[in-house]
Amino acid sequence: MQHRPNLIILRVLGFLSILSGLNNVAIMTIAVFDLMLKYYKSWPFYRSTAEKVNTHKKQNLIQGRPMIILKESIHVNRPIESVFQYTSDFANIQEWDPGVISSVNPNPGDPQVGSVYDLVLKFGPFRPKMVYGVTALDPQARVVLNGKGDNFNATDTITFVHTLSGTRIDYQADIEFSGVSKSMEFLLAPVLKCAGKKAMAGLRKKLNPDHGTARHNTWFASGSNIMDYLADHTILLGMLMFTRFGYAIGKRFWARNDQILYGKRVVITGATSGIGRAAAMKLAEKKADLTFIARNREKAIKVQQEIIDQTQNPHVDFLLADLGVMADIRRVAEVLIRSRSPIDILINNAGALFNHRGETAEGFERTFATDLLGVFYLTQLLRTAFTRSGARIINVASGGMYTQKIDVDDLQNTHQPYDGTRAYARAKRGIVILTELWAEQLAGANGVVHAMHPGWVDTPGIKTALPEFHSLVHPILRTPEQGADTIVWLAASKEAGKSSGRFWLDRRPHETIVFPTTGESPEERQVLWERLNRLAAQGDLDDVGALCGKPGLTD
Known part of the structure; x- marks a missing residue:
């Protein structure tokens, strides 16, 4: 069991190498991982893990879903018109998503079907790139964007709902990996979910202006002490x-x-x-x-x-x-x-x-x-x-x-x-x-x-x-x-x-x-x-x- 961390390290190294374009390093890392997998696959711990992963994969295939689905909802105290205008324009994404370094629209203007955004992401020391394109847009209601990287695809569906005091934003990202990185999906899911929560927290902070109403520095949103x-x-x-x-x-x-x-x-x-x-x-x-x-x-x-x-x-x-x-x-x-x-x-x-x-x-x-x-x-x-x-x-x-x-x-x-x-x-x-x-x-x-x-x-x-x-x-x-x-x-x-x-x-x-x-x-x-x-x-x-x-x- 003492070698278990080595498997995880190899998987992460392989994934980072893929994102950064270091394909030779990636292939070597995955190859070593495969050899170790053959050696350890008889371990009870590994059999149990493999069974869970295979079951998860089968369920997703049966339901026609990508391997990783991220869902988050936030509420902001702004009218739906301004919220939609800002959020649907992915040229602004680097202002609220800490995982994005830059986003450029080669043809600046209001978002519409066909709009394209070139993104540079931040993943540890690496700077992978991806391209997003708007595939559907219903003003003040919904926008859908498809993104492509070297080894993964993402479909982001953002819906906007008018509420009594502002706007609710429901964000769903469907992420599917390809090639050798597909074997790491179950490991990366919690990392990506954490990144998604941080991104939505950043969006909420950006859209909710500071009204000067101070909050106690506590662990709980209610303000309650421990x-x-x-x-x-x-x-x-x-x-x-x-x-x-x-x-x-x-x-x-x-x-x-x-x-x-x-x-x-x-x-x-x-x-x-x-x-x-x-x-x-x-x-x-x-x-x-x-x-x-x-x-x-x-x-x-x-x-x-x-x-x-x-x-x-x-x-x-x-x-x-x-x-x-x-x-x-x-x-x-x-x-x-x-x-x-x-x-x-x-x-x-x-x-x-x-x-x-x-x-x-x-x-x-x-x-x-x-x-x-x-x-x-x-x-x-x-x-x-x-x-x-x-x-x-x-x-x-x-x-x-x-x-x-x-x-x-x-x-x-x-x-x-x-x-x-x-x-x-x-x-x-x-x-x-x-x-x-x-x-x-x-x-x-x-x-x-x-x-x-x-x-x-x-x-x-x-x-x-x-x-x-x-x-x-x-x-x-x-x-x-x-x-x-x-x-x-x-x-x-x-x-x-x-x-x-x-x-x-x-x-x-x-x-x-x-x-x-x-x-x-x-x-x-x-x-x-x-x-x-x-x-x-x-x-x-x-x-x-x-x-x-x-x-x-x-x-």
Whole structure:
């Protein structure tokens, strides 16, 4: 077994020699490899490897595929017109693919069928050449290029899909080797796949302009640190962090949140009890101009007076609306917009867990209407009222969303027996998805969007909706003030304004997907957005397409 690396080295040397045109060296290397192969082919390790390779080859031949197929997808925050124009022109490829040194079009101009590009590649110390030609081109939809090198052919198919916040690029490269290099395909596949990932990462970086939204230097796209990542995926440890003990641990590492919100206009929903009330109290203490949206007039008047008395902040008012009724939401939004006072911070806190299925007056399932559709509709309507000087949207989700995948074909929970906890968790999963979509849309518009979950909090809603759970874990539940802390921090801190689209617990970003089966595809995101837009308009009997189509911030 100690000679196994020698076989690999010989194969690589042979391949590099082929690419660089050193055919004599290549032939000698392959010849030596063949001799060693005859000697080692009886080894169990080599028989096993050969069987896997032969099986892979047979499968590809049966399916009519080339030996190596590379597939990658990226999303960029640019319109499809400019993305297609740049990417389809392979004269630009050396700007984003680190494996290409140069690309020259002998007849410069917009790409079209028949356009040719002469490429010089970088492969270690060697500089192989290849020629690409455009064989098919559908403007703003697809381009196909065939490439030829000395010992391999490649067909690159690039498709472009318009999304809510930009463009998705799907890239597939079919690579087929010929001659003696064909025997090395299985060895080169992982190397080429790695190169493909780097190329697409380069394309994403080139097409996504720097919006000045800083990202933490972490190992994970979510911004999570290694300890939180491990805790989230350990499940039981992650659940422990939802309790008052998790809050106490996290608090030990915090800096003081001394930022003042003087003159900032804050709109918060669900502020008459629990987490929302605690958040409203802290925001008023920070001198925010606070408007809260409530359903019950008597409770709203009482809470308003309590906030004013305890904080000595007279700038507290309220509006009445049932946030599960789209007509109410539009009415409240119109009042806020007509006030001509730009909104600096919108906090979507209102939510409810219903143990029995019911419908609103507009015919929507209550959990879906209140916890997802209403949040979507209110936020979309108020986007024209956001300030340009750093608007923030904060969406309150739940740790329960970790257990559920969004079902875009059953948003109103009709396809199976109703389960209030599941319906609530699915709606909160939808909130996290919307947070990421809004973050993409508002990138570059000086606005940030975050989701958070407060942990397990002792609130009237939990006690009523989940009495058994409340009774079991009551001693370790957080207080409403502890649950509201991250909401207030996201509203006030400078740190929260440096990133967007994240999911927070105790002032730290966390993963949004722990179980792989709970993730959604880009297509499902698109469907979710379109159906929410349509259903909100249907409920309100008014066309909201103009409001929900594009991001827009006012001066």
